Amino acid sequence: MSKLTGWWKNRSSAGKVELYTRWSFHFFAALEILSFGLVPLAAAKGEFLTLVPVSLFLMVSVHAVLCGVLTSKALHWVVGRRERPVRLAVVTAAVTAVAALGILVLQTAGKLPDSSVAPTLVAAMSWFTIGSVVLCLRSVRKMRYVAPAAAAGTGLAVLALGIPAGEALGYGIGVLLGGLFFSFTWGFSGWLLNTVHELDRSREVQARLAVAEERLRFGRDLHDVMGRNLAVIALKSELAVQLARRERPEAVEQMIEVQRIAQESQREVRDVVRGYREADLAVELEGARGVLRAAGMDCRVEFEAGRELASDVQSALGWVVREATTNVLRHGDAHRCLIRLTAPQTGPVTLVVENDGAPDTPAGPPGSGLAGLRERLAALDGTLQAGLVGGGRFRLLAEIPDRELERLEVRA
Template sequence: MIRWGRQKRRNWQRRSQLEQVEVSTHWMLLLTPWIYFTSGMPQFLVQVTPQRLPLTLAGIVVALGFVQCVTAVRGLRQGVGHYLGTGEAPRRPLAAGLVAFALSTALVTVLVARGWVGDTVGPAMALFAGVPGLAGLYGLTVPPRRSAAVAAGGCALVTGAFAVAGMAWPTLLGTLIVLALGGLVGIFTPRCSAWYIAVMRELDGAKEAQSRLAVAEERLRFSRDLHDVMGRNLSVIALKSELATQLARRGAESVVEQLEEVQQLARQSQTEVRALVRGYREAGLETELAGARSVLRAAGVDCRIESAELGMAREVQSALGWVVREGATNVLRHAEASHCAIRLTTGAAGTAVLVMENDGLRPRPQRGGSGLTGLSERLAALDGTLTGERDETAQVYRLRAEVPLAAVGEAAAVGEVAGQVGGEGCE
């Protein structure tokens, strides 16, 4: 039993926030008819004359109330779907509930006319057990004003039937009030719950749209950087190529010089594009941290950064900057996080440790993409490591990168050469 409860708790925690809201709201709606049933029927039964025929009729009323609860439970989910525009109206449950309510009203009227039920609110409580469920089904399928008008008319008809049966006017007034309250509560409670679900879905869609816009903004930033790198060089290459063409047609000797400049510019552009793609032209780790915080906060994620002052090589900053960028992108696209913490500290043996932690743990692990694989390869070239950990207990996902503070081996040499080539091209 304990294991079953723990499994249910884990399954609940693995649901998204929207799924938790919808499930809890549906369960509250499904329990509401039974709450009215258990609160109304006992007060009715204790006032029935303890004879065979009255008790039989009262038992039938109880059975009809039970039927109304069952039909209400079966129809409420369908009614909410109809309100949200994802399903059809619950016509059959509504019809069955209406028939059961009409029969209950007729039997209670007979009990009132024969004096087999006390001259109190007992008859009203018998009908109160089924009114909210029926009113809720009807309220989800028609506009609220229409449903309120129909409920008011139904209350007036029931009160009129009890008056004809001989019920005293103080009891009639109490019956009218009880039935009116039950009808109004039954109409507006499911509608408010369905409206709440609709608002939550819209907010979830807006959050997803914000995430997509944040990713698109990051892509635009990269495209602007690429344009800044390539725009001027391509324009110069086009002009010098055109000039070389004109000089070649005239047989001028300077055409060779112009073509050599075109060749130099082309190689420079190639080097700069490679540097941009590989991260060698990035502004630095601090810029990436600031950009990640800005993008995440724009998407509604509370991002907090704890960054220590570390003396890192340029290649290490570049690699960790890529980790921050990829981690922020994954939070936006693959998680439903509300908080994200980024910590940059010093590890053992002179290493820089970057930890990104968010509370958007999905129910099931997503299929691995190429982003983290590429990061692992980039860090491996610097003798670094990249790990991703799912903490089921704390319901967080933790991305951890550890790189030596100084670039080593072949990666340092490659970075040095790339920096020299890029520097020469900018002069």
């Protein structure tokens, strides 16, 4: 069942909205053919069952396909994948105008099987063209002029062919009302799709800004620690040089002070780096779930907690989650990922990260990420195992023994 539904679940929110929008417009193309293209065939009787109804059906079918192609390319333009299909929009509008004019000519010549065929086909083809053209526009001000312009053009063409003014007014009103509805529907769909993609891109930018902000914070902290101490070291070193040139015994005292400040700076830098490297396990688990789901994967996080984890254990496991998430995104073509953290009341704490879509052979030499994780876990007497487990699945298993844990107090 997961294979049947994965094509939908594995998509991001923007991808789901885009897929739904595209298939809705594909349905509209089929609707034009089945609802309006069959009208001349249904109205044909006796001697009217000739080439004209069949030609009209084929004309409506070609028009529906043309509008569908224009709509598809316009959606690509809406989400920023390609340029605006201006030429195709002009061609579609011109084809619609020629087809509508030809239908009106057939009506005046009495070649249509029924008097309702011409109004139905002219209005329907105008509506779908209006919707497709509106989707190629960004400004609402320009969108609102498309339907009135099409209605006015249709009414004038009807009058030019000698059709009574009352009937020409009916043509114009029909095209106008339906065109306004189609303009709103197509325009709103394009706006919604563009908004969803903008939100998706905003989330990506927000994530990158968060990383950049954290780097700036670390840079500021490091500058605050080292800037003052290095300035003092430079001044005292210069003073020691001057005293040494004068053979003053105070030069030794100044160099001892420089040594003390340098050692103190090393300690402060280690404290800053240690605080920067601490990872919050709960934040990392939730972040991994969000990142993998945003990448179109079905990510499931399971947390079985029977005890409280020490801060150093949480930090080490948090880094395991972070590195494993990075590997899932970079390597293979994963669709599902399982992250399971187990902390029983007795026994070791285990963290399992397993994903499908792993390549049969590694893409290159192993990086330093797993080696760094093994060093972090080794400090807690922990172990790390990583490798293929069959079926295109990759598993990473981290384990920390029981003696590194803080147990929950049992309350009466």
